[in-house]
Amino acid sequence: KPQGYYYVPDPSSQGACTIGGNVATNAGGPHTLLYGVTVNHVTGLEVALANGELVQVGGRNAAEAIGYDLTGVLVGSEGTMGVVTRIWVKIQPLPPVQKTLMAVYPDVATASNAVSAIVRTGILPAAIEMMDKLSIQAIEAASHAGYPLDAGAVLLLEVDGTPEVAEDLGERMARVCRENGASEVRVARNEAERQALWKGRKGAFSAMGRLSPDFYVMDGVVPRTRLPETLAKIDAISERTGFKICNVFHAGDGNLHPLVLFDAFKPGQYEAVLRIGDEILKLCADAGGSVTGEHGIGLEKRENIRYVFSDDDLEVMDRVRRVFDPQCLMNPGKVFPGEGLEPSKVPMPPGYPRRQPRAAVAAGEDVWV
Ligand SMILES: Cc1cc2nc3c(=O)[nH]c(=O)nc-3n(C[C@H](O)[C@H](O)[C@H](O)COP(=O)(O)OP(=O)(O)OC[C@H]3O[C@@H](n4cnc5c(N)ncnc54)[C@H](O)[C@@H]3O)c2cc1C
Incomplete structure (x- = not known):
């Protein structure tokens, strides 16, 4: 830099x-x-x-x-x-100027619809991030970034370019936000204010410690237009199960990060949040999205990958992998589900263990993100 x-x-x-x-x-x-x-x-x-x-x-x-x-x-x-x-x-x-705005909304549905409205105008900001009420409270308690505690949701938006372009885009963005339900739009007046807003967002996950001893972060994607209904369904899961769920995410991409708050020392909670995570990923896939946006599949979601890929898809992916690693020695057990996939026709050395059927999230398994 x-x-x-x-x-x-x-x-x-x-x-x-x-x-x-x-x-x-x-x-x-x-x-x-x-x-x-x-x-x-x-x-x-x-x-x-x-x-x-x-x-x-x-x-x-x-x-x-x-x-x-x-x-x-x-x-x-x-x-x-x-x-x-x-x-x-x-x-x-580096862009000559980066302009950061915070738009304040009464709820996540209004904020989600505003995201679609922004993209429909043809102005693609560099970033559109969303934080819901619970997240705002955690962030504000941890970083004092100036997030409004009475908001139902905020959008953090950034535009960049030459000073004239950034100014123009910022004004247009603020107008679209107001026309789509924002009660207030704040523009960072200097680099210190801009950094404070981003510090709040970037520290959001660690700020969850203010609300709960543990959290389970999910990473799913839905088409942007399905954000309001997906967030409503996540809210319904929270109501039904009694576990609080915060949402801090890349709204412009429809890349959700629901954070399920729990206490790992309370019996049954760990298993319960894994089930909640599974349910959330299923509803992302059913909405036409994906079970990961950026965190990957790893061990944790190797069964959930079936929500988006058929056995045939997985077989093809397995063959591609074996071009580089015919014996599957690298990161064994990751990404691919442990059952239902016929072994590839590529010859294996005698005695090499084949994948065994196995639940992705067996109770007590040490799966952390
Ligand atoms: C608080 C928090 C916020 C996050 N925010 C984001 C975000 O905004 N965007 C995002 O994309 N992700 C995010 N993540 C997820 C994660 O940090 C990213 O996926 C990151 O890219 C992982 O990098 P790492 O070095 O931590 O890899 P690790 O977690 O150590 O490894 C991830 C996988 O990559 C493999 N790997 C690591 N290094 C190599 C290598 N050199 N060659 C081959 N394989 C390798 C490992 O074996 C493992 O399977 C977040 C995670 C947390 C906890």
Whole structure:
């Protein structure tokens, strides 16, 4: 950044995660609405394969991008094809001006409809993030960022460009927000105010400690237009089960992060929140969305992947994986469900264990995110 350039993907976990993990999960972040996810910013990889070979796919030059996009295949493969040891990324000039706005809404349904209205105008902001009432309370208690405690939901929006463009986009954005139910639109007046608003959003997950000893974060996607009904259904799950659920998420992408609050030391709560997570992912898939937006599948969601992929789909994915790792030695057990998938025809060494049927979230299993 001191030289005026930056690498765009900005996962909220950036204080703790690694670029290798970002490549493995094809990480996104608030600003991927306009600029794309990790795969759109990686031009090449060096990968250690299971047989010990070190290979390079893509690279820093355009000529290296000719042929099949193997970089694209490896990004998001969650370490099941090889260990990424070197990464070439694009950096781009910092936008001259970034303008951040906070729009205040009475409830998440009105805020969700405003998101669709914003996108319909043809103005695509760099980021549109949503936080619901419970999240606002946690964030404000933790970071004192100036979020309104009486709001039902807030949208955090960012536009960027030259000073004139950013000013114009900011004004248009504020107008659309007001026309679609915002009771107030605040514009950060300087970099300190802008940073304070983002600090609140980026620290939202850790702020949950103000509300509950533990939380279970989900990562699902729904088409933007299905946000209001999906959030209402999540609310109904919360009512029915008695577990509070906060929503802090990338609204512009329809990438939900419901946070189920619980206490792992209370008997039965851990198992109950896993069931709630499963129900939420199912309703995302049923709404035409997906069971992950950016956190990946890992061990935790390897059964949920069936909500979006058929056995045939999974078989094809398995074959692609085995091109890189014929014996499935890399990150075994991750991503693919443990049952119902016929073993691939690719020969296996004698005695190599085949995947066994297994519940994804057996009671007491140590699955954390
Ligand atoms: C509070 C919080 C906020 C988050 N916010 C976001 C967000 O805004 N956007 C987002 O996309 N994600 C987010 N995440 C999820 C997570 O941080 C990201 O998916 C991140 O990219 C994972 O990187 P990591 O270094 O932590 O990887 P790990 O969790 O250590 O690993 C993830 C997977 O990648 C594999 N892996 C790691 N390194 C390599 C490598 N070098 N080569 C091959 N495989 C590898 C691991 O084996 C594992 O399967 C969030 C998580 C938390 C806890």
